[in-house]
Amino acid sequence: MKVLILTCNTGEGHNSAAAAISQEMNRQQISCDTADALSFISERLSKIVCACHKHVYRHIPQAFRAGYGYSEKHEALFSDHSVIYRALASGTDNLRDFVEAGEYDLLICVHVFSALMASELQRRCELPVKTMFISTDYTCSPSMAESQMDLYCIGHRDLAQEYAENGVDPARLYASGIPVRREFTQPQDRSGARQALELPADGKSLLIMGGSMGAGPVEELTLKLLEQRPEDCDLTVICGNNGRLFEKMNNLEVRGLRVLSFTRQIPLLMAASDLFITKPGGLSISEAAACHLPLLCMDVVGGCELRNLDFFKARDWADSRPDTAELTRTAISWLTDPDILAQKKQQLERDFKVSASERIVSAAKELTAGRLSTLAEIQQLRLAEEH
Structure with missing residues (x-):
């Protein structure tokens, strides 16, 4: 089996999902490559779309919120006659030339754009390849009805009805969970992580992040927490690719404050922390849940992230507050109450036990072998065990 993962550079979450699947494929010695789907249109377009997405997300979040709401209400936006679909x-x-030259057996799409491109590829060419869509959010993305994938791996079984209502064949749904890297599903123990990061063995640690783009009121929240935190609490703030935020935060000379830009140490930082405050991006909250790290969320851009937040809150996997003052009060309350943190952690330990990446790779094997019925039987047995 040879696999091509088609990602999209609109936020780091899709690339993180692709990396998680690729890691598991490589671990199981399956040949796997990753490519930016939009680059098959043009490299320049891919860069423009990425830059525009980053600018809107970071500086005009209300536009993202409005745009997502509009796309949910106007299905024709992604129809095969639309400007977006034609582009x-x-x-x-x-894409066809690349797939044929690489002799791939399976296309895995971690973004709705790449799913639409793979669907159009099969409509036109009917290549001897299978296709999979991997959801990176706890909701059904607008335009899913316009895609035609062999299998849709979704974040949770409770989302199946939503996908069906949006035009996806229920027989093609597989509740895999959202894929994260093994460093999150098998994290280092807390004491070892704290030692590796040169943090005190005792005390509490709070991790703050606004996603890969450093979005949201990270600076305002950090300043409030520094004023009110317990004496034994240290803060780590991750600014992502937001250079301006990093420069401002890094100028603060405060004991117990660590400021980082984009970092590959997220699994280690999560393993060392007692509480995580973040925006509810699908990958960020899935990574924290896999680490069994209690979560407080700030609604920054709405849209799919608000759906993620609602889904997690409904299952007591996370909580949120409407502003930085309330977030600060709640964070301090949790950090000074070991019972609350233990309860939150235990809930995540109960509900996040299995690697979604392993499930996805298993599903890929069954799909390429033409055993979708076996996959359905496996899912039914697993769901029965979970109930």
Whole structure:
């Protein structure tokens, strides 16, 4: 089996999901490559889309919120006659050439754009390849009805009805969970992580992050927490790719404050922490849940992230507050009450036990072997055991 993962550079979450699947494929000695789907249209377009997405997300979040709401209410936005769909379809010939040259057996799409491109590829060319969509949010993305994938791996079994209502064949749904890297599903123990990061063995640690783009009121929240935190609490603030935020935060000379830009040490930082405050991106909260790290969320851009937040709150996997003052009060309350943190951690330990990446790779094997019925039987047995 040879696999091509098609990602999209609109936020780091899709690339993180691709990396998690690729890691598990490599661990199981399956040949796997990753490519930016939009680059098959043009490298320049891919860079423009990425830059625009980053600017809107960070500086005009209300526009993202409004745009997502509009796309949910106007299905024709992604229909095969729409400007967006035609633009995506323009990369079909280049994608076909790449797939044929690479002799791939399976295309895995971790973004709705790449799913639409792969669907158009199969409509036109009917290549001897299978296709999978991997959801990176706890909701059904707008335009799913326009895609035609062989299998849809979704974040949770409770989302199946939503996908079906949005035009996806229930027989093609597989409740895999959202894939995260093994460093999150098998994290280092807390004491070892704290030692590796040169943090005190005792005391509490609070981790704050606004996603890969450093979005949201990170600076305001950090300043409030520094004023009110317990004496034995240290703070780590991750600014992601937001250079301006990093420069401002890094100028603060405060005991017990660590400021980082984009870092690959997230699994270690999560393992060392007692509480995580973040925006509810699908990958960020899935990584924290896999680490069994209690979560407080700030609603920054709405849209799919608000759906993620609602899904997690409904299952007591996370909580949120409407502003930085309330977030600060709640964070301090949790950090000074070991019973609350223990309860939150135990809930995540009960509900996040299995690697979604392993489930996805198993599903990929069954799909390429033409055993979808076996996959359905496996899922039914697992769901019965979980109930």
